[in-house]
Amino acid sequence: MLNEKILVIDDDTNILEVIQMRLRALGYHVTTAKDSKEAKKALSTTAFNLVILDLRLAEENGIQLMEEIMGCNPILPIIILTAHGSIESAVEAMSKGAYSYITKPFNNEELSILIKNALEKQRLTREIEQLRSKLNEQYNFKNIITQNKKMQEIFERVIKISQTDCTVSIYGESGTGKEMIARAIHHNSNRSKGPFVATNCGAIPEGLLENELFGHIRGAYTDAHESKDGLFTRAEGGTVFLDEISNTSATLQVKLLRVLQEREIKPVGGSKNIKVNVRVVAASNTDLQKAVQEGIFREDLFYRIHVVPIYLPPLRERKDDIPLLANYFMTEFCKALKKDALEFTPATLQRMALYDWPGNIRELKNKVEHATIMSNKNIITPEDMFSNAEVTPKSTFNSFKDAKERFEHEYVENLLKISKGNISKASKMANRNRAEIYKLIKKYNINIEHYKHISP
Known part of the structure; x- marks a missing residue:
């Protein structure tokens, strides 16, 4: 030029x-x-x-x-x-x-x-x-959108974590923003000028994942005509984000343990170990403690990545953030589509509050994008965002069994919130023995650790 x-x-x-x-x-x-x-x-x-x-x-x-x-x-x-x-x-x-x-x-x-x-x-x-x-502005904690008390406590925790170089594990359902938190940790840390390299361990076949993470040397296998660096080498001086780490095989877990213990890797086909300088942030949408108990995940690796755990709540537990997030996404999509700003009708906001959001923030973003594209007016209606089945309220009552289980689930969750995950305290409050509380926790697959780090 x-x-x-x-x-x-x-x-x-x-x-x-x-x-x-x-x-x-x-x-x-x-x-x-x-x-x-x-x-x-x-x-x-x-x-x-x-x-x-x-x-x-x-x-x-x-x-x-x-x-x-x-x-x-x-x-x-x-x-x-x-x-x-x-x-x-x-x-x-x-x-x-x-x-x-x-x-x-x-x-x-x-x-x-x-x-x-x-x-x-x-x-x-x-x-x-x-x-x-x-990127630093995008992942600055001041610019993260939330008014939810639980999320604000999590961000306070994340700010402290960012100033250290410790290994972090992030737990949460799919779509809750685990990678966003990992990126925020990286971009607010001393490693922010280094690369952020992410991979989904569950999306890569087991036979290829080791090669993806550690690379290979020339001649390691038939088609290995040239040496190739793995993610850990490419992330030198920065951060490696391992999403869905629970999907790794027992063999690969041993090698990941060595990376965390010795800070070195061995490329596929190689005979020499290579030192690496990276921070590891791992994430899982399943309970790793339960996976350890079931023999699916190595206990020693669990304790290596579980140095500082972060538990992200699903969107249904932070419904006060839904209007904020929806308006943010809508504004961004309107800018991209060069459309005038739209407005959610009261009926749409009510429907969003009643919806369970099984896909969490990712689903909300997708629905808002769809509605922004399809809306022919200056408003977004429930029909723009939800299918007929999602818009139409149920005309029949839940069965007694379903209603009872829903009550039990919510009761136990509230009990754990108030007791901060203390089973003895929870059993006394409910006037039930510990075994009954544990039985309900197991029945509804509730992660006790999550409640030990939040305020009631």
């Missing part, structure tokens, strides 16, 4: 005129400066895309000026002009951050290519910084 602004600094006015003429012919906006004073004045008033700097200015140190410029704008590329006899100094300048150097007398085409490449590098650097800034 032409029209970029270039600052040329040289104490030789003839060279300044030649470079200015050549670069303007290529379509660049050029400003010249004969010394550091003029250069600093220009830099204070104009946002330049590139600096071309003579290494030897009269009675001034070009490298020192370069360091001052880079101190104010670290991503501004600087090309050094140098004579044949001072190439060593140019190389020193590059070791201190200069993009490249060119010797006098220079070739027009060579200078043009060097400038083009330097500007392209700066453009990519800016895009990466903008993307990183956008």
Whole structure:
């Protein structure tokens, strides 16, 4: 892209005129400066895309000026002009951050290519910084949408976790936002400038998952013509997010345990261990403690990933957030579709509050997107969001058995909330023995640990 602004600094006015003429012919906006004073004045008033700097200015140190410029704008590329006899100094300048150097007398085409490449590098650097800034803003805890007390307590916990480098396990039903929490932890941690690499252990066949995580060396198997890095290698300095870790095989669990204990991996077909510097965040939509008891999940691995657990409630337990989330999604979809903002009717808000949301936030987002696309008015009605079967209320009573089980389930959940998961306290409050409480907990597959970390 032409029209970029270039600052040329040289104490030789003839060279300044030649470079200015050549670069303007290529379509660049050029400003010249004969010394550091003029250069600093220009830099204070104009946002330049590139600096071309003579290494030897009269009675001034070009490298020192370069360091001052880079101190104010670290991503501004600087090309050094140098004579044949001072190439060593140019190389020193590059070791201190200069993009490249060119010797006098220079070739027009060579200078043009060097400038083009330097500007392209700066453009990519800016895009990466903008993307990183956008991601950091997106996953900043101040921008996470909730008014639910339980979720606010969880975010307070997550803020503390982010400042450490501990292993984290996130539990919650599908669609509750486990990956969003993992990304928030990463983008608010000291590893935020490193990569965030995610994989769903349940979506990859067992035979391929080890290769996906640890990579392979050339010749590891028939089609392994080249070596390939795995997720742990690609995430160096950052975070690995292992979703649905409960779906890993016993063999792979042993290898994951080694990663967490020794901080090293062994690629498929390899004979040497490779050290890795990553943070591991694991997630599961099932009760890993129960999986340990059933012999499906290794106990030692469980305790390695269960250092700091986070339990995300389903959307049906945070219904006060539904209008907030629905309005946020609707606004975003309207922007993307270039539609005027819509409004949910009172009947739609009521229907959303009554609905159980088995797919949680993911389902809410999908339904709002569908409604935003299909709505022909400036409002969203229940019919826009829900199918006929979902909109029409049930005309018959639940059976006695269903009603009783629903009451039991809700009663036990409320009991555990108030007692904070303390079974002895819960049994005394209910005037029932501990065995009966445990029996109900098992019957409705309730995770006791979840209630130990929330307020009643």
